[in-house]
Amino acid sequence: MKKVLAIGAHFDDVDLAVGGTLNQIHKNGGECFKLTLTDNVTLSKNLKINIDYITSKKSSSEACKILGIKEIKNNKIVKCSKLTYSKEYMQYIEDIIYDNQIDTVFIHYDHDLNQDHIAASEICKTASRHCMNILMFQSNFYLNSNNFSPSLFFDIKNEIHNKKNSLKCYENSHNRKNKLFDLTFKRNEIWGSYIGTTYAEGFIPIKLKHEF
Template sequence: MKILAVGAHLDDIEIACGGTLAKAIENGHQVKALIMSKSGYTDKEGQIQREDEVAVIEGTNALHALGISDIDVLDFPTKDIPFQSEVVNTIDVCMSKYNPDIIFTHHPFDTHQAHVGVSNATIAAARRKNTVFFYEPITPSGRSYVAFRPQLYIDIESTIEKKIASLREHKSEYSKFGAEDWITGVHSRCGFRGYEIGKKYAEAFEVLRIEMSFKQGLLL
C-alpha cells in the first residue's frame, strides 16, 4: 500500500501517528510525508523561538527515525495555513502524483488554526479517495469542544521506541512542550490507547471513510 501523511508542521505526524507509519514501513508499505510549512515560529510577543532551518533539519531527522525518506516540506505560513483553493490544490497535486491508498491528516476539530485548515484542505483534496483517517490531537492543540472519536486502533508495541526517538530529534521543541513531561505525555497516551484494546501501546484514529478490501485486509 501507499500511505500519505499530511501535517501542518514538522512534528505533527510524529506525535500523532509516528508509530503507525513506522509499522507500515516495517511491513513493506510505502509512506510519504507532506508537511505544509517549514515550521519555524515566533512567540506571542513576536520573538523567534525556532528558525525555519532548524525546524526542517530536526523534522527531517525525526521522520528519518521513523524510516520515512519520501518527504515534501512546503512553505505555507506556520501559523496561518488556511482552508482555501491554493492549499487544496497543492495537496490535490501531491495526491494525483503519489496516488495513495490511505491518507492520514489532522482532526478537523483541532484547536490549532493551521491544523484545522490543513485538515479541511486535505478532506477537499481527497474527495476522490476512499480511505481517510484523522489522527488524534494531543495537548496543547487537542482541547476542542468537539471530541475526537477513536474508531481505528493500530498496535504499535513494536515501534513505540522509534516514535519516541523521533520526538527526541525535535530538540528545539523539547523544552517548549515540557521536556520529559512531553515525552511522558505522548508515551502515556499510547499506553492508554493500547490498554483500550488489550495491547501495550497503540495509536487511535477517527475514520472519515474507509474502503474494505478482502484481498489486502484492513490492518497494516
C-alpha cells in the same frame, strides 16, 4: 494501505500522532510519505517557545529516516499560523496524492483548536476526497465541545521504540513544557489498553475500506 501520505501543519505533528503507525506500515512493505504545510516558525515568550524553520526541517528529516518515511518537499510552504484554505493549495496537495498514487491519507482532526491544524484538515479533506482511506489524528491535547474520540487503533508495541527515538530528533521547544512527548506516550499506553496491547495510536476514520 500500500501508499500512505500523512500531512501535518507543522513538522512534528505527523511524528507525534502517526509515527508508530507509519513505521509499522513501512516495515510491512508499504510506502509512507510525509508532507508538512507550514515553516513551523514559532516564537512565544509566554510559552517559552522558539522554533525556527531550518532546525525543524533538519529534525524532521532525521526523524523520517528512523521511521522509514519519505519526506515530500513542499514548494508552497506557508508561514506558521498563516495557513488558510485556498483552492490553489488544495489542488497542489491533490496533485501530490495523484502523482504518488496514494491510497491512504492521515490528516488533522477537524475540530482541533490550533488554527493551522483546522486549516490543514479543511484543505486535506478536500484534496484527499478520492482516496480509499482517510483517517484523522490529533497531535495535541486540547479539549473542546467535540473532543477527539478515536474508534480505530493501530497496535504499535513493536514500533514505540522508533517513535520515541524519532521525537528525540526535535529540539526542546517542540516538546511543550518538556511534557508533550511524555504525555503522547502515556496516551499511546492508554489507547493500547483499549485493545489489549501496550501501545497504540488512535484515529477517527472519515472513510475506511476493509475487506473480509
